[in-house]
Amino acid sequence: xxxxEEDPQALSIQEGENAxxxxxxxxxxxxxxxxxxxxxxxxxxxxxxRSNEREKHSGRLRxxxxxxxxxxxxxxxxxxxxxxxSYFCATDAQGAQKLxxxxxxxxxxxx
Amino acid sequence: xxxxxxxxxxxxxATGQRVTLRCSPRxxxxxxxxxxxxxxxxxQFLIHYYNGEERAKGNILERFSAQQFPDLHSExxxxxxxxxxxxxxxxxxxxxxGNTEAxxxxxxxxxxx
Numbered sequence: 171x172x173x174x175e176e177d178p179q180a181l182s183i184q185e186g187e188n189a190x191x192x193x194x195x196x197x198x199x200x201x202x203x204x205x206x207x208x209x210x211x212x213x214x215x216x217x218x219x220r221s222n223e224r225e226k227h228s229g230r231l232r233x234x235x236x237x238x239x240x241x242x243x244x245x246x247x248x249x250x251x252x253x254x255x256s257y258f259c260a261t262d263a264q265g266a267q268k269l270x271x272x273x274x275x276x277x278x279x280x281x
Numbered sequence: 282x283x284x285x286x287x288x289x290x291x292x293x294x295a296t297g298q299r300v301t302l303r304c305s306p307r308x309x310x311x312x313x314x315x316x317x318x319x320x321x322x323x324x325q326f327l328i329h330y331y332n333g334e335e336r337a338k339g340n341i342l343e344r345f346s347a348q349q350f351p352d353l354h355s356e357x358x359x360x361x362x363x364x365x366x367x368x369x370x371x372x373x374x375x376x377x378x379g380n381t382e383a384x385x386x387x388x389x390x391x392x393x394x
Contacts, residue, residue: 201380205385268314274324
């Protein structure tokens, strides 16, 4: 079964608005990562947050991690049409030596 | 460009056949991961190799096998293909065993007819 589960499965917003996606996972982790995938293409790494970090920023991206709730959120501020893609969280569980992905959130930015 | 190269980009083959997918990791990366992405299953972890050794295995079918060669490129072999094996197959590489970002190739789209 998948380690991470994203919520919502799909999100449609207007350009300029903020988009928030959530991820929940099941086991203890070394880190949690977010990736973007444009339709049918390879995944692109966005940001990695380690288990001892609570918040991280990268440009218009803000990621939070709550290890007590086993959850993370990705916030994209001031969205653009080019942000339209699927977003996946991936967890690197302790000792597992593999990245396990959730089912993803399909984000659509409407002009 | 992630630096990870996968060939071929597209593959169409018949049921019962065998195919080999190839992955060249980023220069210097020792870890290679294989994933299968289909519409109804999401991104499924198949297998992880590090410096030629298998390090983790996911829900990989017995009809599938993989290896990593001394030059660090990897191959995923799929045999006795079924219609349900149609999917995008990705490989990713990283420079450690874990706890670091992975770089993905553009994938091989396999269609079994």
